[in-house]
Structure formats: structure tokens, C-alpha cells
Amino acid sequence: MGCRTHLFRTFLNENGMFADIWNILAKDIKLDLRSMENFFSMLFFSIIILLIFAFALPAESHDQQLLAPGIFWVTFLLSGMLSLNKSFQMEKENGCMEALLVTPTSRGAIFFGKMAGNTVFIMIVQAMLIPLFSLLFINSAIYHFAELFLLSFVSTVGFSALGTLLGGLTTDLRFKDILLPILLFPLLVPLLLASVKITQSILFGEGFAAELDWLKLLIGFDLIFLIIAYLTFDYVMEI
Numbered sequence: 001m002g003c004r005t006h007l008f009r010t011f012l013n014e015n016g017m018f019a020d021i022w023n024i025l026a027k028d029i030k031l032d033l034r035s036m037e038n039f040f041s042m043l044f045f046s047i048i049i050l051l052i053f054a055f056a057l058p059a060e061s062h063d064q065q066l067l068a069p070g071i072f073w074v075t076f077l078l079s080g081m082l083s084l085n086k087s088f089q090m091e092k093e094n095g096c097m098e099a100l101l102v103t104p105t106s107r108g109a110i111f112f113g114k115m116a117g118n119t120v121f122i123m124i125v126q127a128m129l130i131p132l133f134s135l136l137f138i139n140s141a142i143y144h145f146a147e148l149f150l151l152s153f154v155s156t157v158g159f160s161a162l163g164t165l166l167g168g169l170t171t172d173l174r175f176k177d178i179l180l181p182i183l184l185f186p187l188l189v190p191l192l193l194a195s196v197k198i199t200q201s202i203l204f205g206e207g208f209a210a211e212l213d214w215l216k217l218l219i220g221f222d223l224i225f226l227i228i229a230y231l232t233f234d235y236v237m238e239i
Contacts, residue, residue, distance in 0.1 A: 024113025069199035107234035158222040165229035194218040
């Protein structure tokens with residue numbers, strides 16, 4: 001009987017955490033939909049970056065084809081930074097973060113809620129950038145939309161996990177807009193290398209199967225930083 005009671009309480013606690021995650025995610029989406037500031041800033045910034053690279057490189061050149069996967073992920077990285085910078089900004093400006101921290105909501109739920117919000121915004125922008133990337137660089141990329149979108153999701157999970165953790169760490173610092181990229185970019189090197197290699201394989205028609213080692217590295221990166229971020233987020237928010 002005691003074991004059943006314990007399992008039932010565990011189930012309720014887990015459901016409560018899922019409810020908290022959903023509430024935080026819904027709040028972030030609702031607030032952003034009111035002004036669309038975060039979404040439009042990411043989208044227009046990404047479009048500008050792609051256009052700059054497209055005009056800087058000769059059209060239909062071998063260099064453009066070779067550099068296209070790297071250009072795609074540089075755009076992803078820079079536009080994603082905008083989402084991370086704004087992730088905790090509204091709560092801090094309005095004093096909502098302090099109120100959120102004193103509620104019964106677990107730090108883990110706060111982390112996953114903020115991370116999910118970042119992931120949603122980045123993925124929406126990615127879904128719009130893939131057709132533009134195909135138009136400007138490699139026309140056949142649109143035929144690999146599903147594979148590129150799936151790869152973007154796997155990469156975004158690791159990016160958002162690490163970025164949300166470091167965003168929470170630097171949100172109260174004076175030079176947070178400078179410190180966040182300095183801390184984040186070196187740690188993202190494995191993710192970016194794996195993403196570029198797998199993108200090359202996809203665009204050349206070989207798919208994920210040709211780069212299984214890089215795919216394993218990418219998934220391992222996601223799992224490692226998801227666990228690290230979840231375990232340390234409580235301490236980060238107390239700093």
C-alpha cells in the first residue's frame with residue numbers, strides 16, 4: 001500500500017511539473033505574440049545575414065555551394081542569440097523572475113519552460129529560413145526540407161539547453177549581451193561542427209546515414225547539456 005501511495009504521489013508531482021512547464025511556455029508565447037518583437041527581430045536578422053552572404057559570394061559558384069552549410073548554421077547561431085538574450089529580459093525588467101522563484105514551481109520546470117520557449121521560436125524561424133536558403137544558395141535544399149528541419153530540431157535542443165542555462169547565469173550581469181556569446185560560442189563548437197557535416201551529407205543526397213558518428217555526437221551533446229543544465233539551474237538562479 002505504501003509503495004502504491006509513493007508511486008501515486010510521484011505521478012502527481014511529475015504531472016505538476018509538466019503543468020508548470022506548459023504554463024511558463026504558454027506565458028512566453030502569449031507575451032511574444034502580443035508584440036511579436038522576439039519573432040520578427042530573429043526573422044529579419046536571419047534574412048539579412050543570408051542576403052549578405054548571398055550577395056558577397058558569386059552566384060552558382062563552387063565556393064558558394066561549399067560554404068552554404070556553414071552559412072546556414074552561422075545564421076542559426078546568430079539569430080538564436082537574440083532569442084536567448086530576450087529569454088529572461090522581460091521577467092527581470094518587470095520583477096517577475098523574483099516572484100516566479102518564490103512560488104512552489106521547481107527550478108527544473110522554470111528551466112524546461114524557458115528552454116521550450118526558446119526552442120519554439122527558433123524552430124519557427126528555421127522553418128521559414130530553409131526555403132529562403134534553398135532559393136539563395138542550393139535550390140535542391142527545399143527537397144530535403146524534412147531532414148533539414150529534423151536536424152534543426154536536434155541542434156536547437158542542445159543550443160537552447162546550454163543557452164538557457166548561460167542566459168540565466170548572465171542575466172543580472174552588466175555586460176550580459178557580450179558575456180553570453182563569449183561563454184556560449186566555444187561550448188557550441190561540437191554542435192556546430194556536427195550540424196555542418198550532417199547538413200553537407202543531406203544536401204548531397206546521402207542523408208543522416210552517411211554521418212552517423214556526427215549524429216551520435218550531436219545527440220550526445222544534447223543529452224549531456226540537458227542533464228547538466230537541469231541539475232545546475234537551481235544553483236545558477238541563486239547566484
